[in-house]
Amino acid sequence: MLSLLAAGLACAMGIVSIHVLHNGLLITGMLSVTRRRQPYPPGPRGWPVIRNLLQLPQDHPWLVYSAWADTYGDVVHLEALSDHIVILNSVQAAKDLLDGRSAIYSDRPASTMADLCGFGVELGMLSYNAEWRKQRKIVAHAFSPGMLTGYHPVQEHEARRLVQGIMRSPETIISQTKTRISAIIMRVTYGYTVTGEDDPMITMQFATMDNFSLASEPGVWMVDFIPQLRYLPQWMPGSSFLRTAERFRQIEHEACWAPYLWCKQRVQEGSAEKSLVASALSQFEGKMDYEEETALVWAATSGLGGGLDTNMSTIFTFLLAMLRHPRIQAKAQAEIDSVVGSDRLPSIADRPSLPYVRSIIAEVYRWHPAAPQGLPHALRQDNIYKDYLLPKSSIVIPNIWRMLRDPELFPQPDEFRPERFENRDSEMRKVTDVLFGFGRRACPGSQFAEGSIFAIVATILATCSIIPKVDEQGQPIIPDIEYTSGIIV
Ligand code: HEM
DSSP states (O other), rough: HHHHHHHHHHHHHHHHEEEEESSEEEEEEEEEEOOOOOOOOOOOOTTTTBTGGGSOOOOOOOHHHHHHHHHHHHHEEEEEEEEEEEOOOHHHHIIIIITTTTTTBBBBOOOOOHHHHGGGTTTSSSSHHHHHHHHHHHHHHHHHHHHHHGGHHHHHHHHHHHHHHHOOGGHHHHHHHHHHHHHHHHHHHOOOOOOOOHHHHHHHHHHHHHHHHHHHHHTTOHHHGGGGGGOOTTTSSTTHHHHHHHHHHHHHHHHHHHHHHHHHHHHHHTTOOOOOOHHHHHHHHHOOEEEEEEHHHHHHHHHHHHHHHHHHHHHHHHHHHHHHHHEEEEEEHHHHHOOOOOSOOOOGGGGGGGHHHHHHHHHHHHHHHHTTTTOOEEEEOOOEEEEEOOOOOOOOEEEEHHHTTTTTSSSSSSOOGGGGGTHHHHHEEEEEEEHTGGGGGTTTTTHHHHHHHHHHHHHHHHOOOOOOOBBBSSSOOOOOOOOOOOSOO
């Protein structure tokens, strides 16, 4: 009691802030010394103890965050029990903090369930530490500008196979897009050629990605609120999450190691194609310790984890936009006809000469970004921004949706209008600078993704007309604009 009183007094004096976890008994005390205690950034009023827990939006949260931005401004603060959540609603705030102060804004929030399932070791989930650096170096090198042209033939080949497949059976467009985008990533990462949509080498990875979505869903797993539950014995009632985690972990282990071992064997036999894993293995000339090898396995896995759903989302947004805007589609096709002609298909090398196609892609990214709330960052220490205190361990969410619909930057933001960029790359970069995230955690696959997306979009535009189905009266059926919720929509 005395210590609580002392803590309260010290806080009131604004010198020391003490966080005390209290469940009837004093269980933990943590002392953190800050400069003079500042207020938190504004945010919705919460309740005692649980604070804003019940106000945290579960469904399409970026829309609610955007509405809060209108009331509270660029930086919004919430608390859920003892967690602090900070939402960044403007490009300026995201750049000031996530780019400008990246040394302390580059952690990821912990997720105990995802950790138990084995996902915590993957690049996108890792804390900002030595293991992250190791994996990031491998991935950043594989997708660095000098490496990208080497991937163009694979990206173009798969884009063409996708279009052939769609023409044969348009109703399977979703599964075909998934297979062909996976095929690009598997080939570039492991030199592996996907045999079809049932190829276990990719279906295992899809299962893992589904499990990941389940395991990282906020608010679902009690162990995420009470991490000590992870030590429950497996026989105890209420511990079924441990068995789920064990099952997920086995599937993930198999999914990550199988393509890696396949590639390693080809390297040893001298028959491996050039790929991320093959190049890394040959650099080490077979002298890798177990830690280096696991870093490579996890780094390689992040290609499909980061690249599949994001690319699919983007391609489907493109198709939806073209269905709704036939004149824009026709204008892009005319550009392709005049630049590429009809004797050959467009290639990624044509990108500089097709500014309107590039504008359509930038507008697709802006209109419905694949990851509208980015990936959350976590703050390593107390930090003051514009006289507000952002507390240590805050979960920092960049509201990419809002940034890309800022009417100051993009007038009439709800409209799909590629002309807004006036064919200028400097204008389009305002979108890509935000779309792929921030600071040291910004997407390492962004330029590679842009190649795949350009190849698919240009090939579709050059060879197909995207038109709606018609109903029994011959009226076009225009699909609604509806997206799933989650990290990738
Ligand atoms: C349109 C396609 C894509 C979009 C919109 C996208 C977007 C993003 C975003 C917003 C982040 C979080 C950045 C941050 O924390 O601030 C991210 C991270 C990441 N992306 Fe992408 N991405 C795309 C494609 C790809 C591709 C093709 C790959 C790999 C081949 C990839 C691999 C990754 C990885 C590994 C991370 C985690 C980086 C880290 O935590 O250090 N992404 N991406």
